[in-house]
Amino acid sequence: MYRGVTSLPDIPLSVLDLSPVVAGGGVADSLRNTLDLARRTEALGYHRYWLAEHHNMPGIASSATAVMIGQVAAATERIRVGSGGVMLPNHAPLVVAEQFGTLEAFHPGRIDLGIGRAPGTDQRTALALRGPGGLSAENFPQQFAELLAYFEHSDQRAVNAVTAEGNKPQVWLLGSSGFSARMAGELGLPFSFAHHFSAENTLPAVALYRDAFKPSDVLDEPYVMLGVSVVAAETDERAQYLAAPSGLTFLSLRKGRPIPLPTPEEAAAYPYTDIERVFIEDRASSSVIGSPETVHKGLETLLADTGADELMITTMVHDQADRVRSYELVAELAR
Secondary structure: OOOOOOOHHHOOEEEEEOOEOEOOOOHHHHHHHHHHHHHHHHHHOOOEEEEOOOOOOOOEOOOOHHHHHHHHHHHOOOOEEEEOOEEHHHOOHHHHHHHHHHHHHHOOOOEEEEEEOOOOOOHHHHHHHHOOOOOOHHHHHHHHHHHHHOOOOOOOOOOOOOOOOOOOOEEEEEEOOHHHHHHHHHHOOOEEEOOOOOHHHHHHHHHHHHHHOOOOOOOOOOOEEEEEEEEEOOOHHHHHHHHHHHHHHHHHHHOOOOOOEOOHHHHHHOOOOHHHHHHHHHHHOOOEEEOHHHHHHHHHHHHHHHOOOEEEEEOOOOOHHHHHHHHHHHHHHOO
16 A cells, blocks of 8 residues: 655655757757756755666757766756666666766765666667667566676676675666566565656556565665656646647657657647647646646646655756746645
């Protein structure tokens, strides 16, 4: 059973950033915006700031996740910084251990290592990342166990991750289905579920995690964080207008033609077919978009339905000022 928290002021709020590359901007602008948003959300009281791993996507600049985590941690003082997540099939476990051990050594007590099971990219990109000898998602439990082992020295192992030894970050399992939910529960690890793109699986996965949970050295009780897409503005109409580019971006991705995040004007002028409008409306149904009152109601409903222990907010809008303002409005709701 979950503890039944239903009020925003009772839980931590966190940030998931994909460093969007917007129409009319470039990667350098996106990276500067990430540092700006990290500083601002830290000042607003957000608990953690995670960067997502995506590759070969013209609208996302968060590819070198560990590098970005180091930059964000150096630019902030208190907020936890981590990966949402490192897609383990794309990387050798030794490399991930060395990277995150180094980050933890630089910023002790502030680094989160969120691990995902899916490659999170197309097959050609996955091949470029790991080569023909790369492991598939089916090997994930073995990869994950190898990764965790590197944070402890072993005389029985030919290779040790020197920078990782004694510098273990907080480890999370991420998921959008039941596999990682069950695994996180059985290992007694905190679990982050991607409600923002797999809402239909949220309740079953969270229930599965809690049912499978076994106390560990890490946790005595289950801990659930939900990733949720939020766009807040002064009015419902303004929020819907700002959120429209994200829908067009996702539609373009599904068509196999990924694009930078367009302007609201471009999204409004796009000649959608009836089928495309239904697709975008269905995609937006799991998002929380609107005025402060609308967003408050949506997030409180999500908490009441799931009993989540933490919410991780991701906001994909074109202009940095609108993105910052959205996080400001959400933070005000939690006070």
